[in-house]
Amino acid sequence: MAEPIAFRFDFASPYSYLASERIDALAERFGREVVWKPVLLGAIFKHYGTVQLTRQPGMHDYALRDFARSASFHGISFRMPLRFPVATQAPARAYYWLLDQDEALAKRFAHAVFRTYFGDGRDVSEPATILNVAAKLDVDPVSLSSAMEDPAVKERLREETDAAIALGMFGAPWITVDGEHFWGNDRLSQVEYWLENGGF
Protein backbone atom coordinates (compact mmCIF):
# COMPACT_ATOMS: atom_id res chain seq x y z
CA MET A 1 0.00 0.00 0.00
CA ALA A 2 1.43 3.38 -1.04
CA GLU A 3 2.03 6.07 1.57
CA PRO A 4 -0.84 8.52 1.97
CA ILE A 5 -0.56 11.82 0.11
CA ALA A 6 0.20 14.65 2.55
CA PHE A 7 -1.82 17.84 2.09
CA ARG A 8 -0.33 20.70 4.11
CA PHE A 9 -2.19 23.99 4.27
CA ASP A 10 -3.25 26.98 6.31
CA PHE A 11 -6.97 27.52 6.93
CA ALA A 12 -6.58 31.16 5.81
CA SER A 13 -4.98 30.34 2.44
CA PRO A 14 -7.38 30.79 -0.50
CA TYR A 15 -5.52 28.39 -2.79
CA SER A 16 -5.46 25.84 0.06
CA TYR A 17 -9.24 26.15 0.26
CA LEU A 18 -9.55 25.49 -3.48
CA ALA A 19 -7.25 22.46 -3.24
CA SER A 20 -9.16 21.18 -0.19
CA GLU A 21 -12.30 20.93 -2.33
CA ARG A 22 -10.50 18.86 -4.96
CA ILE A 23 -7.72 16.74 -3.51
CA ASP A 24 -9.63 13.85 -1.92
CA ALA A 25 -11.66 13.11 -5.05
CA LEU A 26 -8.47 13.20 -7.13
CA ALA A 27 -6.60 10.84 -4.80
CA GLU A 28 -9.56 8.48 -4.59
CA ARG A 29 -9.49 7.96 -8.37
CA PHE A 30 -6.05 6.43 -7.86
CA GLY A 31 -6.97 4.53 -4.70
CA ARG A 32 -4.83 6.84 -2.55
CA GLU A 33 -5.49 8.29 0.91
CA VAL A 34 -4.85 11.93 1.83
CA VAL A 35 -3.65 13.03 5.26
CA TRP A 36 -4.52 16.65 5.97
CA LYS A 37 -2.05 18.70 7.99
CA PRO A 38 -2.86 22.32 8.83
CA VAL A 39 0.18 24.46 9.63
CA LEU A 40 0.80 28.12 10.40
CA LEU A 41 1.79 29.84 7.18
CA GLY A 42 2.64 32.99 9.13
CA ALA A 43 5.39 31.08 10.96
CA ILE A 44 6.66 29.73 7.64
CA PHE A 45 6.76 33.21 6.09
CA LYS A 46 8.53 34.48 9.19
CA HIS A 47 11.10 31.70 8.88
CA TYR A 48 11.91 32.70 5.29
CA GLY A 49 11.39 36.45 5.71
CA THR A 50 8.66 36.40 3.07
CA VAL A 51 5.09 37.75 2.93
CA GLN A 52 1.76 36.55 1.64
CA LEU A 53 0.95 37.02 -2.06
CA THR A 54 -1.47 39.90 -1.49
CA ARG A 55 1.30 41.88 0.22
CA GLN A 56 3.90 41.29 -2.45
CA PRO A 57 4.69 44.42 -4.47
CA GLY A 58 2.25 44.97 -7.31
CA MET A 59 0.36 41.73 -6.68
CA HIS A 60 -2.53 42.73 -4.40
CA ASP A 61 -5.26 43.40 -6.96
CA TYR A 62 -4.12 40.62 -9.27
CA ALA A 63 -4.11 38.09 -6.42
CA LEU A 64 -7.66 38.96 -5.36
CA ARG A 65 -8.84 38.66 -8.95
CA ASP A 66 -7.00 35.35 -9.37
CA PHE A 67 -8.54 33.85 -6.21
CA ALA A 68 -12.06 34.55 -7.50
CA ARG A 69 -11.28 33.51 -11.07
CA SER A 70 -9.61 30.26 -9.96
CA ALA A 71 -12.60 29.41 -7.74
CA SER A 72 -15.00 30.04 -10.60
CA PHE A 73 -12.79 28.00 -12.96
CA HIS A 74 -13.13 25.00 -10.64
CA GLY A 75 -16.80 25.64 -9.88
CA ILE A 76 -16.10 26.27 -6.20
CA SER A 77 -18.15 28.76 -4.21
CA PHE A 78 -15.86 31.54 -2.96
CA ARG A 79 -16.19 34.87 -1.22
CA MET A 80 -13.17 36.88 -0.12
CA PRO A 81 -13.43 37.37 3.65
CA LEU A 82 -13.40 40.96 4.89
CA ARG A 83 -10.72 40.05 7.44
CA PHE A 84 -7.82 38.49 5.55
CA PRO A 85 -5.65 36.77 6.43
CA VAL A 86 -6.46 35.72 10.00
CA ALA A 87 -4.53 33.71 12.58
CA THR A 88 -5.52 30.05 12.38
CA GLN A 89 -4.24 28.59 15.65
CA ALA A 90 -7.78 27.90 16.89
CA PRO A 91 -9.01 25.77 13.96
CA ALA A 92 -5.62 24.07 13.47
CA ARG A 93 -5.39 23.03 17.13
CA ALA A 94 -9.00 21.85 17.06
CA TYR A 95 -8.21 19.83 13.95
CA TYR A 96 -5.28 17.93 15.50
CA TRP A 97 -7.24 17.22 18.64
CA LEU A 98 -10.08 15.77 16.54
CA LEU A 99 -7.64 13.87 14.30
CA ASP A 100 -6.40 11.77 17.19
CA GLN A 101 -9.98 10.71 17.90
CA ASP A 102 -11.60 10.34 14.49
CA GLU A 103 -9.83 11.08 11.19
CA ALA A 104 -13.03 11.27 9.15
CA LEU A 105 -14.59 13.69 11.62
CA ALA A 106 -11.43 15.83 11.59
CA LYS A 107 -11.63 16.08 7.81
CA ARG A 108 -15.32 17.04 7.90
CA PHE A 109 -14.40 19.68 10.45
CA ALA A 110 -11.57 21.01 8.25
CA HIS A 111 -13.93 21.30 5.27
CA ALA A 112 -16.43 23.13 7.47
CA VAL A 113 -13.76 25.59 8.67
CA PHE A 114 -12.63 26.38 5.12
CA ARG A 115 -16.24 26.85 3.96
CA THR A 116 -17.04 29.03 6.96
CA TYR A 117 -14.13 31.33 6.14
CA PHE A 118 -14.16 31.40 2.32
CA GLY A 119 -17.83 30.57 1.79
CA ASP A 120 -19.56 32.54 4.53
CA GLY A 121 -16.73 35.00 5.17
CA ARG A 122 -16.84 34.37 8.94
CA ASP A 123 -13.69 34.96 10.98
CA VAL A 124 -12.27 31.53 11.84
CA SER A 125 -9.57 32.95 14.11
CA GLU A 126 -12.22 33.26 16.83
CA PRO A 127 -12.49 30.22 19.14
CA ALA A 128 -16.23 30.95 19.43
CA THR A 129 -16.64 30.50 15.68
CA ILE A 130 -14.68 27.25 15.81
CA LEU A 131 -16.81 25.91 18.67
CA ASN A 132 -19.86 26.80 16.62
CA VAL A 133 -18.54 25.01 13.53
CA ALA A 134 -17.62 21.95 15.61
CA ALA A 135 -20.96 21.90 17.44
CA LYS A 136 -22.72 21.29 14.12
CA LEU A 137 -20.61 18.12 13.83
CA ASP A 138 -21.66 17.07 17.35
CA VAL A 139 -18.29 17.83 18.91
CA ASP A 140 -18.58 18.60 22.62
CA PRO A 141 -17.81 22.34 23.02
CA VAL A 142 -16.48 22.04 26.57
CA SER A 143 -13.88 19.41 25.67
CA LEU A 144 -12.91 21.23 22.48
CA SER A 145 -12.62 24.54 24.29
CA SER A 146 -10.09 23.13 26.73
CA ALA A 147 -8.30 21.20 23.97
CA MET A 148 -7.59 24.47 22.13
CA GLU A 149 -5.78 25.68 25.27
CA ASP A 150 -4.04 22.39 25.99
CA PRO A 151 -0.23 22.85 25.91
CA ALA A 152 0.21 19.43 24.27
CA VAL A 153 -2.18 20.38 21.45
CA LYS A 154 -0.43 23.71 20.99
CA GLU A 155 2.90 21.91 20.85
CA ARG A 156 1.54 19.49 18.24
CA LEU A 157 0.73 22.39 15.91
CA ARG A 158 4.18 23.90 16.44
CA GLU A 159 5.77 20.55 15.64
CA GLU A 160 3.74 20.10 12.47
CA THR A 161 4.71 23.60 11.32
CA ASP A 162 8.39 22.98 12.08
CA ALA A 163 8.22 19.66 10.23
CA ALA A 164 6.70 21.41 7.21
CA ILE A 165 9.55 23.91 7.16
CA ALA A 166 12.06 21.07 7.53
CA LEU A 167 10.76 19.38 4.40
CA GLY A 168 10.95 22.61 2.39
CA MET A 169 7.42 24.02 2.53
CA PHE A 170 7.50 27.76 1.75
CA GLY A 171 3.91 28.30 0.58
CA ALA A 172 0.47 26.70 0.67
CA PRO A 173 -1.00 24.38 -0.28
CA TRP A 174 1.94 21.96 -0.21
CA ILE A 175 1.23 18.48 -1.51
CA THR A 176 3.65 15.60 -1.06
CA VAL A 177 3.18 12.39 -3.00
CA ASP A 178 5.78 9.61 -2.93
CA GLY A 179 8.33 12.11 -1.58
CA GLU A 180 7.70 14.60 -4.40
CA HIS A 181 6.54 18.09 -3.38
CA PHE A 182 4.04 20.19 -5.30
CA TRP A 183 3.20 23.78 -4.39
CA GLY A 184 -0.15 25.31 -5.21
CA ASN A 185 -3.69 24.44 -6.16
CA ASP A 186 -2.58 24.94 -9.75
CA ARG A 187 -0.21 21.98 -9.48
CA LEU A 188 -2.99 19.44 -8.84
CA SER A 189 -2.95 18.64 -12.55
CA GLN A 190 0.71 17.61 -12.14
CA VAL A 191 -0.14 15.64 -8.99
CA GLU A 192 -2.70 13.84 -11.14
CA TYR A 193 -0.04 13.19 -13.80
CA TRP A 194 2.27 11.81 -11.12
CA LEU A 195 -0.42 9.51 -9.72
CA GLU A 196 -1.20 8.28 -13.21
CA ASN A 197 2.38 7.74 -14.38
CA GLY A 198 4.37 7.27 -11.18
CA GLY A 199 6.75 10.09 -12.10
CA PHE A 200 7.67 12.56 -14.82
Place this chain on the structure above:
Amino acid sequence: MAEPIAFRFDFASPYSYLASERIDALAERFGREVVWKPVLLGAIFKHYGTVQLTRQPGMHDYALRDFARSASFHGISFRMPLRFPVATQAPARAYYWLLDQDEALAKRFAHAVFRTYFGDGRDVSEPATILNVAAKLDVDPVSLSSAMEDPAVKERLREETDAAIALGMFGAPWITVDGEHFWGNDRLSQVEYWLENGGF
Protein backbone atom coordinates in the same frame (compact mmCIF):
# COMPACT_ATOMS: atom_id res chain seq x y z
CA MET B 1 -12.70 41.03 -35.06
CA ALA B 2 -11.53 40.68 -31.47
CA GLU B 3 -8.31 42.36 -30.35
CA PRO B 4 -5.24 40.13 -30.56
CA ILE B 5 -4.15 38.40 -27.37
CA ALA B 6 -1.00 40.04 -25.97
CA PHE B 7 1.74 37.68 -24.82
CA ARG B 8 4.38 39.53 -22.80
CA PHE B 9 7.49 37.69 -21.74
CA ASP B 10 11.22 37.75 -21.18
CA PHE B 11 13.41 35.46 -23.28
CA ALA B 12 15.15 34.25 -20.10
CA SER B 13 11.93 33.21 -18.29
CA PRO B 14 11.42 29.43 -18.20
CA TYR B 15 7.65 29.65 -17.78
CA SER B 16 7.54 32.13 -20.68
CA TYR B 17 9.32 29.57 -22.82
CA LEU B 18 6.75 26.92 -21.90
CA ALA B 19 3.89 29.30 -22.69
CA SER B 20 5.54 30.30 -25.98
CA GLU B 21 5.30 26.69 -27.13
CA ARG B 22 1.57 26.56 -26.38
CA ILE B 23 -0.12 29.92 -26.78
CA ASP B 24 -0.46 30.23 -30.56
CA ALA B 25 -2.08 26.81 -30.98
CA LEU B 26 -4.47 27.62 -28.14
CA ALA B 27 -5.46 30.99 -29.61
CA GLU B 28 -5.86 29.52 -33.07
CA ARG B 29 -8.50 27.09 -31.82
CA PHE B 30 -10.61 30.15 -31.03
CA GLY B 31 -9.68 32.07 -34.18
CA ARG B 32 -7.59 34.56 -32.23
CA GLU B 33 -4.26 36.18 -33.06
CA VAL B 34 -1.40 36.53 -30.57
CA VAL B 35 0.96 39.51 -30.52
CA TRP B 36 4.28 38.67 -28.85
CA LYS B 37 5.96 41.38 -26.82
CA PRO B 38 9.31 40.67 -25.17
CA VAL B 39 10.12 42.93 -22.23
CA LEU B 40 12.92 43.16 -19.68
CA LEU B 41 11.83 41.32 -16.56
CA GLY B 42 14.87 42.62 -14.70
CA ALA B 43 13.57 46.19 -15.13
CA ILE B 44 10.14 45.08 -13.92
CA PHE B 45 11.62 43.39 -10.82
CA LYS B 46 13.69 46.51 -10.19
CA HIS B 47 10.55 48.65 -10.41
CA TYR B 48 8.80 46.56 -7.75
CA GLY B 49 11.89 45.74 -5.69
CA THR B 50 11.32 42.04 -6.25
CA VAL B 51 13.55 39.16 -7.41
CA GLN B 52 13.20 36.17 -9.68
CA LEU B 53 11.65 32.98 -8.32
CA THR B 54 14.95 31.11 -8.03
CA ARG B 55 16.30 33.84 -5.73
CA GLN B 56 13.27 33.94 -3.44
CA PRO B 57 13.97 32.50 0.00
CA GLY B 58 13.58 28.73 0.11
CA MET B 59 12.42 28.48 -3.51
CA HIS B 60 15.59 27.80 -5.51
CA ASP B 61 15.57 24.01 -5.62
CA TYR B 62 11.80 23.79 -5.88
CA ALA B 63 11.74 26.24 -8.80
CA LEU B 64 14.35 24.29 -10.77
CA ARG B 65 12.44 21.08 -10.18
CA ASP B 66 9.17 22.73 -11.17
CA PHE B 67 10.60 24.10 -14.43
CA ALA B 68 11.67 20.62 -15.52
CA ARG B 69 8.50 18.93 -14.29
CA SER B 70 6.24 21.49 -15.97
CA ALA B 71 8.12 21.10 -19.26
CA SER B 72 7.78 17.34 -19.07
CA PHE B 73 4.08 17.67 -18.16
CA HIS B 74 3.50 19.62 -21.40
CA GLY B 75 5.81 17.43 -23.47
CA ILE B 76 8.19 20.31 -24.15
CA SER B 77 11.92 19.74 -24.49
CA PHE B 78 13.74 21.66 -21.74
CA ARG B 79 17.25 21.96 -20.38
CA MET B 80 18.15 24.42 -17.66
CA PRO B 81 20.86 26.73 -19.06
CA LEU B 82 24.11 26.89 -17.10
CA ARG B 83 23.98 30.69 -17.17
CA PHE B 84 20.62 31.73 -15.73
CA PRO B 85 19.11 34.21 -15.98
CA VAL B 86 20.82 36.28 -18.64
CA ALA B 87 20.19 39.80 -19.93
CA THR B 88 17.89 39.71 -22.95
CA GLN B 89 18.32 43.12 -24.55
CA ALA B 90 19.95 41.62 -27.66
CA PRO B 91 17.17 39.17 -28.63
CA ALA B 92 14.39 41.56 -27.56
CA ARG B 93 15.76 44.43 -29.66
CA ALA B 94 16.29 42.10 -32.60
CA TYR B 95 12.69 40.91 -32.22
CA TYR B 96 11.16 44.41 -32.40
CA TRP B 97 13.32 45.31 -35.38
CA LEU B 98 12.11 42.17 -37.18
CA LEU B 99 8.51 42.72 -36.10
CA ASP B 100 8.28 45.98 -37.99
CA GLN B 101 9.33 44.17 -41.16
CA ASP B 102 7.65 40.78 -40.96
CA GLU B 103 5.53 39.63 -38.02
CA ALA B 104 5.66 35.93 -38.95
CA LEU B 105 9.44 36.05 -39.25
CA ALA B 106 9.71 37.83 -35.90
CA LYS B 107 7.71 35.05 -34.26
CA ARG B 108 9.84 32.33 -35.86
CA PHE B 109 12.88 34.20 -34.57
CA ALA B 110 11.41 34.42 -31.05
CA HIS B 111 10.72 30.66 -31.03
CA ALA B 112 14.30 30.05 -32.19
CA VAL B 113 15.71 32.25 -29.40
CA PHE B 114 13.71 30.45 -26.70
CA ARG B 115 14.74 27.05 -28.06
CA THR B 116 18.37 28.11 -28.29
CA TYR B 117 18.37 29.13 -24.63
CA PHE B 118 16.14 26.49 -23.01
CA GLY B 119 16.65 23.72 -25.55
CA ASP B 120 20.35 23.97 -26.39
CA GLY B 121 21.37 25.92 -23.27
CA ARG B 122 23.23 28.53 -25.33
CA ASP B 123 23.65 32.03 -23.91
CA VAL B 124 21.22 34.30 -25.77
CA SER B 125 22.52 37.46 -24.11
CA GLU B 126 25.39 37.39 -26.63
CA PRO B 127 24.76 39.40 -29.82
CA ALA B 128 26.88 36.83 -31.69
CA THR B 129 24.47 34.05 -30.67
CA ILE B 130 21.52 36.18 -31.78
CA LEU B 131 23.12 36.89 -35.16
CA ASN B 132 23.68 33.17 -35.54
CA VAL B 133 20.06 32.35 -34.68
CA ALA B 134 18.81 35.02 -37.09
CA ALA B 135 21.15 33.94 -39.88
CA LYS B 136 19.42 30.56 -39.96
CA LEU B 137 16.22 32.47 -40.77
CA ASP B 138 17.98 34.35 -43.58
CA VAL B 139 18.16 37.61 -41.68
CA ASP B 140 21.03 39.80 -42.87
CA PRO B 141 23.59 39.87 -40.02
CA VAL B 142 25.00 43.30 -40.90
CA SER B 143 21.60 45.02 -40.78
CA LEU B 144 20.60 43.17 -37.62
CA SER B 145 23.89 43.96 -35.93
CA SER B 146 23.41 47.69 -36.42
CA ALA B 147 19.70 47.43 -35.51
CA MET B 148 20.61 46.02 -32.08
CA GLU B 149 22.67 49.19 -31.48
CA ASP B 150 20.11 51.56 -32.98
CA PRO B 151 18.90 54.09 -30.34
CA ALA B 152 15.37 53.95 -31.75
CA VAL B 153 15.26 50.17 -31.36
CA LYS B 154 16.65 50.41 -27.83
CA GLU B 155 14.02 53.02 -27.01
CA ARG B 156 11.29 50.77 -28.40
CA LEU B 157 12.22 48.02 -25.93
CA ARG B 158 12.27 50.50 -23.04
CA GLU B 159 8.82 51.75 -24.05
CA GLU B 160 7.41 48.24 -24.26
CA THR B 161 8.79 47.43 -20.80
CA ASP B 162 7.39 50.66 -19.35
CA ALA B 163 4.02 49.94 -20.96
CA ALA B 164 4.02 46.46 -19.41
CA ILE B 165 4.65 47.93 -15.97
CA ALA B 166 1.91 50.51 -16.56
CA LEU B 167 -0.65 47.78 -17.18
CA GLY B 168 0.34 45.90 -14.03
CA MET B 169 2.77 43.25 -15.24
CA PHE B 170 4.91 42.02 -12.32
CA GLY B 171 5.96 38.60 -13.61
CA ALA B 172 6.23 36.56 -16.80
CA PRO B 173 4.61 35.34 -18.87
CA TRP B 174 1.80 37.92 -18.80
CA ILE B 175 -1.14 37.22 -21.06
CA THR B 176 -3.82 39.81 -21.77
CA VAL B 177 -7.05 38.77 -23.42
CA ASP B 178 -9.97 41.20 -23.81
CA GLY B 179 -8.41 43.44 -21.14
CA GLU B 180 -8.09 40.55 -18.65
CA HIS B 181 -4.60 39.76 -17.36
CA PHE B 182 -3.29 36.27 -16.62
CA TRP B 183 0.10 35.59 -15.05
CA GLY B 184 1.97 32.37 -15.67
CA ASN B 185 2.16 29.41 -17.99
CA ASP B 186 -0.08 27.64 -15.47
CA ARG B 187 -2.90 30.09 -16.21
CA LEU B 188 -3.23 29.07 -19.87
CA SER B 189 -6.03 26.71 -18.84
CA GLN B 190 -7.91 29.76 -17.53
CA VAL B 191 -7.08 31.71 -20.69
CA GLU B 192 -8.66 28.81 -22.57
CA TYR B 193 -11.72 28.98 -20.32
CA TRP B 194 -11.97 32.71 -20.99
CA LEU B 195 -11.73 32.24 -24.76
CA GLU B 196 -14.38 29.54 -24.62
CA ASN B 197 -16.83 31.37 -22.36
CA GLY B 198 -16.02 35.05 -22.81
CA GLY B 199 -15.49 35.51 -19.09
CA PHE B 200 -15.77 33.80 -15.73
